[in-house]
Amino acid sequence: MAVSANRLELLQIADAVAREKSIDKGIVIAAMADAIQKAARSRYGQETNIRADINPSTGEMKLQRLMEVVEKVEDFDKQIAIEDARHRNPDAQAGDFIAEQLPPMDFGRIAAQSAKQVIVQKVREAERDRQYDEYKDRVGEIVNGTVKRVEYGNVIVDLGRGEGIIRRDELIPRELFKYGDRVRAYVYDVRREQRGPQIFLSRTHPQFMAKLFAMEVPEIYDGIIEIRSVARDPGSRAKIAVISRDSSIDPVGACVGMRGSRVQAVVGELQGEKIDIIPWSDNVATFIVNALQPAEVAKVVLDEDAEKIEVVVPDDQLSLAIGRRGQNVRLASQLTGWDIDILTEEEESQRRQKEFNDRSKLFMDALDVDEMVGQVLASEGFTSVEEVAYVDAGEIASIDGFDEGTAEEIQSRAREYLERIEAEHDEARRKLGVADELRELPGITTAMMVKLGEDGVKTVEDFAGYAVDDLTGWKERKDGETKLYEGVLSDFGVSRADAEQMVLAARVKAGWISEDDLASDEEAVAEESVGA
Numbered sequence: 001m002a003v004s005a006n007r008l009e010l011l012q013i014a015d016a017v018a019r020e021k022s023i024d025k026g027i028v029i030a031a032m033a034d035a036i037q038k039a040a041r042s043r044y045g046q047e048t049n050i051r052a053d054i055n056p057s058t059g060e061m062k063l064q065r066l067m068e069v070v071e072k073v074e075d076f077d078k079q080i081a082i083e084d085a086r087h088r089n090p091d092a093q094a095g096d097f098i099a100e101q102l103p104p105m106d107f108g109r110i111a112a113q114s115a116k117q118v119i120v121q122k123v124r125e126a127e128r129d130r131q132y133d134e135y136k137d138r139v140g141e142i143v144n145g146t147v148k149r150v151e152y153g154n155v156i157v158d159l160g161r162g163e164g165i166i167r168r169d170e171l172i173p174r175e176l177f178k179y180g181d182r183v184r185a186y187v188y189d190v191r192r193e194q195r196g197p198q199i200f201l202s203r204t205h206p207q208f209m210a211k212l213f214a215m216e217v218p219e220i221y222d223g224i225i226e227i228r229s230v231a232r233d234p235g236s237r238a239k240i241a242v243i244s245r246d247s248s249i250d251p252v253g254a255c256v257g258m259r260g261s262r263v264q265a266v267v268g269e270l271q272g273e274k275i276d277i278i279p280w281s282d283n284v285a286t287f288i289v290n291a292l293q294p295a296e297v298a299k300v301v302l303d304e305d306a307e308k309i310e311v312v313v314p315d316d317q318l319s320l321a322i323g324r325r326g327q328n329v330r331l332a333s334q335l336t337g338w339d340i341d342i343l344t345e346e347e348e349s350q351r352r353q354k355e356f357n358d359r360s361k362l363f364m365d366a367l368d369v370d371e372m373v374g375q376v377l378a379s380e381g382f383t384s385v386e387e388v389a390y391v392d393a394g395e396i397a398s399i400d401g402f403d404e405g406t407a408e409e410i411q412s413r414a415r416e417y418l419e420r421i422e423a424e425h426d427e428a429r430r431k432l433g434v435a436d437e438l439r440e441l442p443g444i445t446t447a448m449m450v451k452l453g454e455d456g457v458k459t460v461e462d463f464a465g466y467a468v469d470d471l472t473g474w475k476e477r478k479d480g481e482t483k484l485y486e487g488v489l490s491d492f493g494v495s496r497a498d499a500e501q502m503v504l505a506a507r508v509k510a511g512w513i514s515e516d517d518l519a520s521d522e523e524a525v526a527e528e529s530v531g532a
Contacts, residue, residue, distance in 0.1 A: 029054050069096045131162045132197035136190045142211045147181040164199035172203050172235040172271050206230035216262045225251045228280040231334035235271055239331045243280040252277045291332035295321035308339040315344045366417045389414035425450050433458050441505050443498050455488050464506040471499040
């Protein structure tokens with residue numbers, strides 16, 4: 001191949017490669033120019049600065065040697081003195097480049113092979129970039145393809161202008177594919193890797209089902225009906241929560257379709273997966289009751305701080321609410337994002353009776369009163385000795401059978417008990433070596449200081465090293481179940497906001513940060529909230 005080769009032939013080759021690889025023709029021509037430059041350097045010397053240009057319209061090729069114009073030449077292969085340069089170009093200035101035309105050259109076998117490798121490499125890189133750019137914007141879409149091969153349970157899918165992979169754990173259980181099968185899947189990730197862009201597909205992803213519904217239900221595609229959340233046990237059962245922006249359209253009915261035609265189309269694609277379509281509600285309790293269908297719910301008790309809900313069901317509904325192997329309650333928990341405890345009416349009654357007995361015994365022991373008085377206080381809604389000690393005396397005196405004298409005596413005993421417990425805690429924290437200065441932090445009690453001492457914290461400096469989660473505990477959600485990790489002060493009901501105040505106060509006191517730092521942070525947060 002010579003530089004003076006047929007111009008038309010060069011353009012035809014570039015055009016054919018560009019079409020075949022679905023890349024820009026200019027990239028192929030640039031790759032050819034790079035290859036010619038590399039081959040020319042092997043002839044004229046690697047240190048020579050050579051530029052090859054191919055006209056994309058005519059195919060005309062120019063081979064030039066570039067010399068930098070300098071005051072003093074240090075590298076004769078790449079530089080030219082300004083006086084010599086002005087013989088060729090009177091306007092030459094230091095920093096300019098002088099181009100020297102090189103004669104056409106023939107490529108040897110080795111140079112031609114090297115040029116071919118450069119072109120192949122550049123074209124492959126361009127093809128990979130094109131593939132990545134095309135599919136990175138398609139994350140979250142459903143794509144159609146043909147099974148190319150199956151390797152160790154993983155399905156390689158030919159997408160036409162790319163190749164995707166459905167890993168074994170992203171396939172619906174008991175689903176088998178063979179060469180040539182048509183397959184639909186959800187693009188959940190596209191990554192650049194050494195071997196080229198990797199397009200990861202899934203048929204078990206919750207959003208795969210959501211997108212299938214959007215394809216079958218025009219109201220979802222048009223935005224009239226919105227899918228708020230999806231929970232799946234792939235190949236077995238799923239729950240989907242929907243809400244309508246138009247009060248005249250029933251979201252559940254629209255998703256089911258005439259005689260179930262719409263939902264059956266989705267079920268067929270998902271290998272017979274049973275789908276419960278749930279109406280979404282702003283009211284958490286109502287939403288959770290809906291999510292537990294087909295079980296009937298008698299009562300719900302909500303704990304918003306812990307994002308936990310207790311659901312009381314009739315005894316005969318327990319197995320239905322839990323579902324086979326806990327499937328129903330697990331999917332309901334995934335759908336709502338709440339940790340759900342299922343109790344029968346009998347279990348709830350027994351638990352409430354136990355709580356009542358425990359409170360009654362607490363009052364009997366702490367206040368040195370008989371069983372009847374302890375039970376009366378518990379039944380009146382008192383939950384702690386502190387409540388009894390510091391509530392308005394009139395509240396206790398107003399209880400049937402009590403008078404002002406009784407109320408004063410009960411409160412006196414409650415305060416004596418609290419003082420005794422406080423003294424015991426103070427002695428315990430002294431033995432643990434917990435410094436008095438910790439008491440100056442907002443919200444810290446002596447009982448808390450004992451707990452901190454048991455955790456190895458003895459000074460404000462030690463306390464300043466805590467994170468908020470260390471104090472309040474934290475939750476991790478995995479496989480639809482929420483696992484709660486206890487914090488050092490979890491038993492004291494300390495909120496995250498209070499814990500944050502304690503930690504910040506400790507860091508100020510320890511000299512880690514200043515009051516000015518806190519003020520500037522608060523101003524920044526305020527500005528962000530105003531901007532939002």
